[in-house]
Amino acid sequence: MGIAVVCGALASCAAGPQTPSPKPPVTGTPSPAPETGPIVYKSSGHAAMDAWRDDFSARALAAGNDRAIVKSLLENISPITMWLGSQEVEVQTQTAPSDQAEFAKPIWDYLSTPLGNTRITQGQQKLATTSATLAGIEAEYGVDRQALLAIWGMETNFGGFIGRDDAANALANMAVEGRRRSLGESELFALMKILKDGDARRGDLIAGWAGAMGQTQFMPTTYVAHAVDFDGDGRKDVWKSEADALASAANYLARSGYVMGQPWGIEVLTPQGFDFSLADGTERRMAAWTAAGLSPIRGGAFETGGADVAELWLPAGASGPKYLLFKNFNVYKTYNRADSYALAVGLSGDMIAGKGGPVASWPTHLPPLTVADIRDLQTSLNALGYDAGTPDGIAGRRTKTALQNFQKARGFLADGYPTQEMLAAVKAGGPSIN
Structure with missing residues (x-):
């Protein structure tokens, strides 16, 4: 046995069992406890939006949605003028289907x-x-x-052009505006699922004014039901x-x-x-x-x-x-x-x-009816007993069918097409068929 080895062995024996050195005390700030209770948001500057957000956020948490996801979607919402303009009539006019x-x-x-x-x-x-x-x-x-x-x-x-709005903000505005609250909230829940499943990232959620997303404009519920990862990169990226x-x-x-x-x-x-x-x-x-x-x-x-x-x-x-x-x-x-x-x-x-x-x-020679004209036509058809539905200024299938029935009963060519001539004829249409 070499001298160095022997000396090393003797030294080890002489030293005996080693007492471990005490660990230094932990310094610094301990990690905060996980947040509980309602999520606290800074004000959006719109009282009705703040009240809706507090209520919806609480319902989302109660339904088991991830707290961080709920907060990420709702913390930066703000009023959009088209949805929440200062005058209710302005909002209704700007978003009326007849204006599309x-x-x-x-x-x-x-x-x-x-x-x-x-x-x-x-x-x-x-x-x-x-x-x-x-x-x-x-x-x-x-x-x-x-x-x-x-x-x-x-x-x-x-x-x-895939839109410039944040999907969560657009849908929150839809919900706050009120007429399509259920739709807006359902779509927000779908956004939560999209993020939870990892199909998209929070920053991906760019949308049009009504919340439709990506190059083929899927609403979030449609995305959840039908979006696919065709390029195989692990994400359903309808944006890029x-x-x-x-x-x-x-x-x-x-x-x-x-x-x-x-x-x-x-x-x-x-x-x-x-x-x-x-x-x-x-x-x-x-x-x-x-x-x-x-x-x-x-x-x-x-x-x-x-x-x-x-x-x-x-x-x-x-x-x-x-x-x-x-x-x-x-x-x-x-x-x-x-x-x-x-x-x-x-x-x-x-x-x-x-x-x-x-x-x-x-037939560009036929002057088209205005929205007001079509409402007038619908009201007059309804008064004569031809069911044109609620007067909304849209000459849809129901209105055209009602007009066509009027034309057949009165001996006109029954094509159901609303013209100035037909508007005048309906308004002068005579007694009800009922």
Whole structure:
């Protein structure tokens, strides 16, 4: 044994057991205890908003939502003038459905942007640059690429503008304003789930004024139900990932009943003396429409991809373009209930795919009714016993059906299209039918 080793061993024995040195005392401030009780917020400067937030925050915590998530969504909310302007009438006017473009404009004016050269050219460029992604989405979800591109263009101009509002703040304002409080709160709960599940980060939640998010404008509940991670990065990023946004829209359309390879609609010719009262919203078999004399305006036979029923729709009356509508048209309306929106999606998708737009001309010579005129028409139809619903200034299906019934009873051409002539006739309409 070497000398060094022996000496080391002897020294170890001499030292005996070692007493551990005492640990130095803990210094500094101990970690604070977790917060409990109601979350305390700084004032938003709006008393009604503060009161709503305290109540909603307490309900969110009681429902088991994560405290940090609830606080992150609500701590910086502030009044938005469009929702909570100083005068109630101003808020109601600015957010009235009749002020939205798809209801307020003549349909040919509404279509001018989605069918314009700029939008269609951009769509065709996207069709080329995202071809591989779109092919994968078609294979996975069974939704035609032109439909996805059309919706993408309609919603955010192909991701060019996804909104500038914070989703939580927009939805909080909706809830405080009151008329859609239940909707606003339901969507806020969905935001909490999105953050809890890790599908998005707090800073991602950019939205439009009504809380719709991302390149294809999903409300939070729609996101929870239908958003997908198509690019495989672990997040459902409908804001920055084109693949995720388009695949999420495809998933939504597929679950809403979209049928790949079938048309949304076909523009048709009608024969001389055609009974336009058949444009009453009723679906009929294609054999019945053919027997009634309808034919594709571009010639040839009807190519429906297997669809066997359709309804006849006259978006601008008997003197404008006429369409047989199929199931996919109604699927488009799950995005936006306006017929004009679904028509814009269908036509712009066709044009992006290289097909033409409307062949027949729009009746631009007919001066459109104002919102006030349409309310007057609805009130007068109701007074005569033709149910046009609540006078809201929107010439929707119910109003057009009521007008069509009036026209049939009074011997007019029954196309249901509201014109100045029809307004005058209804106001002078005579006794009630009841």
